Amino acid sequence: MGIEHSKILARQEVAQGTMAFHLAKPAGFEFRPGQAFEILLPGASSEASQEERGHAFSIVSAPHENELMFATRMRDSVYKRALGALPVGAELDIDGPFGSLTLHKNTARAGVLIAGGIGITPFMSMLRNAATQRSPQDLLLLYSNRRPEDAAFISELQALAKVHPKFRLKATMTDMAHSSESWSGDAQKIDSAWVQQAIDGLAHPIFYVAGPPAMVAAMQQILVAAGIDEDDVRSEEFYGY
Template structure:
């Protein structure tokens, strides 16, 4: 099944293989059928899972693009068998410390999985999500995350826009900064950071956190590139 989350962002649902287990925040490899053919990067790509480990299906959520792989994935008939391998990745929740998630655009996907899993398991740690998009209409899952924050006092959502559009009520304008993080999450030294998004954004936030004294062991990063 496919469903459109925002204009240009699609969630793909896959039947979960029997016995397949994963930790929230991990990724899988998807390999297109041999009949599809391959581009110069082959038929396999990595995708973070946007579903919770408690869900019946496995889901990935991705920006639609003009790449050969994305076009082929979008065009697959419903019911097509596709090869899945994994899970992979070490960006999983440290349950011992408060968590700060910083997502740029489609980088929200592993965090959606992690937050839903933490809430479904009744974890008590504090979680703050800074969700940065160019315009509010680009923010996949924002309604769901707002509802989770409304009903879970230990979870806060801080959506921001970096473009020139109108700022919706409850949103902020501008890039995520140390001051913004401190205002909502407290002392940077007391948190574990999870950063996912475009490579330039991820690298900038990494350098900002390092310059602020955050230890390398206290943040996890994942770069999202288009393919």
């Protein structure tokens, strides 16, 4: 669609060190759940690198929502420091949407979404959209974090699993020894046996993996070990988070 003008409407911490930004939605801005856009900062120096002026983020909001949202780990980089310093009301530019990590159209086949940390963002749009549309497609989210404090949108996901009967959440926390919160769910790293047990009974699922490059590579190996056909696995690596 090209570059659109927007502004920050609000911000909120959605996990420890992770901030969500709510943006004004430009008129006519359309996207598919799972797609991304680039956020271009205002007033960037002409000498700044592309990485300092813009960054790609998955769109967290669903297409029917009246605003746009993205979320990111607030790392100590030039871009993240500048983004974090922007006040509510600050103007910025949006370039997009783009990306092909979108759900398959055959709703008779289940979708298994596998997220590590901030990799949850494209799946939030998919799940919000599926719940609103009352999609008949079976969706399973396998969501791994170190601690509940690190798990962005975990409360919303738990609520979605209660209201949308075709969505099931299976979350695991791998470092509860360093958590100050309670957790009654799984506390192991994802392995092939855990995946096989989780997907039991799903109809011909297609798998979607999103997260840091090392996590995506490890998950691809785990899925192969679980007997998943590589043609049924789609992935997106998140750099710079």
